[in-house]
Every structure is written in C-alpha cells, then in structure tokens.
Amino acid sequence: MLTTNPMTALERRVVAALALLYSFRMLGLFMALPLLALYATDMLGASPLMIGVALGAYGATQALLQIPLGWLSDKIGRKPVILGGLALFVLGSGVAALADSVQMIALGRALQGAGAISGSVMALAADLTSEEQRTKAMAVIGISIGLSFALALICGPLLAAWGGLAAVFWMTAALAVLGMAIVLLGIPSAETRSHESVGANRNMFRPVLADPVLQRLNGSVFLLHFMLTASFLVVPAVIERSMGVPRDLHWQVYLPVLVISLLGMYPLLRLSERGGRSSLALKITVIMMPASLAALFLGSNILLLYIALCGFFTAVNYLEAALPSLVSKAVFAHGKGTALGIYATCQFLGAFVGGTTGGLVYGSTGLSGLLWLVLLAAALWLVLIWRMSPKSRSQGAVSAA
Structure with missing residues (x-):
C-alpha cells in the first residue's frame, strides 16, 4: 500500500x-x-x-x-x-x-x-x-x-x-x-x-490550447463565471423585492442557503467519484444553474425562491471545486501549470464579459432579456460538454468527440 x-x-x-x-x-x-x-x-x-x-x-x-x-x-x-x-x-x-x-x-x-x-x-x-x-x-x-x-x-x-x-x-x-x-x-x-x-510555460501553450478536453473545460469555467457575474445583477434585487428581505439582512438568506448547498454537493461528488460519472455530474449541474435562475427570476413563492437559491449555489459550489480537478486530471505531463494558468485566465475573463454583457442586456431588455442570455449561455455550455468524457491521464487517453 x-x-x-x-x-x-x-x-x-x-x-x-x-x-x-x-x-x-x-x-x-x-x-x-x-x-x-x-x-x-x-x-x-x-x-x-x-x-x-x-x-x-x-x-x-x-x-x-x-x-x-x-x-x-x-x-x-x-x-x-x-x-x-x-x-x-x-x-x-x-x-x-x-x-x-x-x-x-x-x-x-x-x-x-x-x-x-x-x-x-x-x-x-x-x-x-x-x-x-x-x-x-x-x-x-x-x-x-x-x-x-x-x-x-x-x-x-x-x-x-x-x-x-x-x-x-x-x-x-x-x-x-x-x-x-x-x-x-x-x-x-x-x-x-x-x-x-x-x-505558464511558454513552450506548453500550443499543446494545452489544442487539447480538446482542456478546450471544453476552459470554455466551462468561462461560461460558469459569465453566468455567475451576470446573474448577480439581479439576484440581490430578487432577495430584496420578491423575498421581502431588507438589504441589511441578506446574510440571513445566504447563510442557510450556503449551508444547504454544501450538503447538496455531496451526492454530486459521490456521483462524480464513480468511474466515468464525472461527465454526468457536470451535465446535471450545468442544467441546474439556468433552471434555478429561471425559477428565481420568475417565481413568487418564498419556498420556491429558497429552493432555487439552494439549487443555484449547489451547482456553483460543485463546479468551482470540480472543474480545476478535472483540468488537473486531463492535462498531459509537464503541462499542469500552463493548463491551470490558462484555465484561471478564462475564469476571470468570463467574469468580465459576463458582467459587461449582462449589464448591457439587462439595461436594454430587462429581466427577461437577462434570463434569455443566461439560458443561451447554458445551452452553449451543454453543446460544448455533451460528448466530453474526461478521464485521468494516468488511467488512459482522454476521450472527446
């Protein structure tokens, strides 16, 4: 042993x-x-x-x-x-x-x-x-x-x-x-x-950027932070107006929601640990994010709004933990540092583009336009990862259609 x-x-x-x-x-x-x-x-x-x-x-x-x-x-x-x-x-x-x-x-x-x-x-x-x-x-x-x-x-x-x-x-x-x-x-x-x-090793940029699984994972973290930043143009207002919680008490909403979302990560982590199931867990959470936001933006029932927040943060917390792990497993020898550097760059770029694009769309078309933007990003994300099957390099080749 x-x-x-x-x-x-x-x-x-x-x-x-x-x-x-x-x-x-x-x-x-x-x-x-x-x-x-x-x-x-x-x-x-x-x-x-x-x-x-x-x-x-x-x-x-x-x-x-x-x-x-x-x-x-x-x-x-x-x-x-x-x-x-x-x-x-x-x-x-x-x-x-x-x-x-x-x-x-x-x-x-x-x-x-x-x-x-x-x-x-x-x-x-x-x-x-x-x-x-x-x-x-x-x-x-x-x-x-x-x-x-x-x-x-x-x-x-x-x-x-x-x-x-x-x-x-x-x-x-x-x-x-x-x-x-x-x-x-x-x-x-x-x-x-x-x-x-x-x-980031300069000599590793080309092979890292050309790897099909890493391309999908970099696109995933870009879209995750695109959706996260865009959604926070509206989430605080929903808590204040639809849930009736004053802004100085928002922490009382976030605290139980975050605790429940951390517990909600457990079945997703168990699913991803089973051989070949990490791709399924990824797809489930990519669907959970826009579904939860749709319920949050359009719902009026307090219980439904809390459930939507829990679903949203469960998906976000799982993806924040799972995606860098998948990058580390998928990358080839001597490319880990470069892969994680490019991954982090895509993450921060997603936050900027999400905030800017989300603000532009929200200002022009209102809540419905922002929701459609989030749904479009999620649809693109699903297309990106649908046929991806990330595996550890130590276990064999990475398969990606």
Whole structure:
C-alpha cells in the first residue's frame, strides 16, 4: 500500500499562511458581488451596464496580467511581485471606497484585479513544499477560495449594512495589508524555481490550447463565471423585492442557503467519484444553474425562491471545486501549470464579459432579456460538454468527440 510522508512543520506553516493570504484577497474581491447591484444604483453614472462593468472589471485585469506577473516572479522573485500586487489591491480598494460614481468603483475594481498574484502565490507554494506535498498544498489553497466565496456572501451584506460600500472596500484594503504582513513575517524566502510545473510555460501553450478536453473545460469555467457575474445583477434585487428581505439582512438568506448547498454537493461528488460519472455530474449541474435562475427570476413563492437559491449555489459550489480537478486530471505531463494558468485566465475573463454583457442586456431588455442570455449561455455550455468524457491521464487517453 502506498503511503505518503506528512508535511513538515515548515510546510504546514507555509501552506496555512499562503491559504490565508489567498483567501484574504479573494474575500475582498467577492464581497462586492452581492452588493453592487443594490448599493451602486444611487451613485452618479449608475446604469445596468456600468454596474455590470464594475462587477466584472477585476476580471479583465486579472486575465491580462496573471500569466505575465507569474513570469515576472521567475525573474525578480515571488515576494516582490506578491507585495506589489497586494499594494495595487490596497490602492484599488481605496479608490473604490472613496468613489462617488460607478465609474470610479469600476476603476478601483480594475486596479484590484491588476494585482494579479494568483500564479505567483501558487509558484511560491511550489518553491517551499516538496514535490510529494505539492498537490496537497494546492488543494488547501483551492479550498480557501471556496470558503472565501461563502464568507463573502455573508460578511459583505453585514459590513454594508453598517457602513455602506465604503466600509466593504476599506475592509478589503485592510485584508490586503494583513496579507502583506503575512508575506513579510510569516513566509520564508526560497530559491525561485522555474514556472514549468506551477506556472505558464511558454513552450506548453500550443499543446494545452489544442487539447480538446482542456478546450471544453476552459470554455466551462468561462461560461460558469459569465453566468455567475451576470446573474448577480439581479439576484440581490430578487432577495430584496420578491423575498421581502431588507438589504441589511441578506446574510440571513445566504447563510442557510450556503449551508444547504454544501450538503447538496455531496451526492454530486459521490456521483462524480464513480468511474466515468464525472461527465454526468457536470451535465446535471450545468442544467441546474439556468433552471434555478429561471425559477428565481420568475417565481413568487418564498419556498420556491429558497429552493432555487439552494439549487443555484449547489451547482456553483460543485463546479468551482470540480472543474480545476478535472483540468488537473486531463492535462498531459509537464503541462499542469500552463493548463491551470490558462484555465484561471478564462475564469476571470468570463467574469468580465459576463458582467459587461449582462449589464448591457439587462439595461436594454430587462429581466427577461437577462434570463434569455443566461439560458443561451447554458445551452452553449451543454453543446460544448455533451460528448466530453474526461478521464485521468494516468488511467488512459482522454476521450472527446
């Protein structure tokens, strides 16, 4: 029976510190998601399009700069790039906190995203852990992202109820400053390795982009974040108007819904663990998302609205956990870092395009137009994955029609 050595004390400390750093940053980005569509409507320049741009602006700069900053960290070291990225995040948070218009919030969000340190953090984790422990380290950091999303939906409304959007953005700045302290005081320096195993290797771009299964998974995460960002133009308003919950109490809706959605992931995870069933679990959740949103946008019964929210977040949470795992299993030798770098770029790009397109459509055609946009994206997603059968490279060839 194969056994693996446990992490050393240094590795445990490093992984915990990097997971905390990553979660602080993502918490700051996610907290605005359930708030902007409610609180920005009274600001100068408010329109569905501009609110959508503000929601997704961080995704554009993340997508553009994540891989280049990862390469830069190979040249000048991880810590300078991470500290510089966190400083940009603090600056962007301050701009958004002081904003008196939606355009300035969008600028602040774009500056937050410009501190694109995801690749550098993952590379630093690889520098400071053994090859045997690297997958475990990446998994812990990945889990921290999911927890950040759940916490953001609860903490964001609580903070906004106390001090409005400004309080939320000042808190994101404070979290980034804490992140800088973690980097300076809690993480040792290390010899910088090449980006080949954890970052984007230039020589691997062509084979990764040409792989049919990876194409489908990259398209999947793009469409997931497209639909997620577009839907949050309306979800907070549905909770306030259709469910009759004041905006300062939205956390009381999100908390039980998120707990139930985490429990709802269990049967999907069990299904995906059975040989060859991950594709079926993926298709089920792709159908669940638009079906839940249709019920949420069009329904009026309180119980139905709660069920719809639970279905929506169950699908989102499962997909956020499952898709990167499928990428890791599908990618060929020495291509994992490049594949995950391209995957993350598609994820952030989806957030930007979803916010911008969703805002444009919602402003022009209203709720029905936004729902049709989401349904169209889901239909495209189903066509993309319908004949995909992702398997681990260690188990054999990947099949894709």
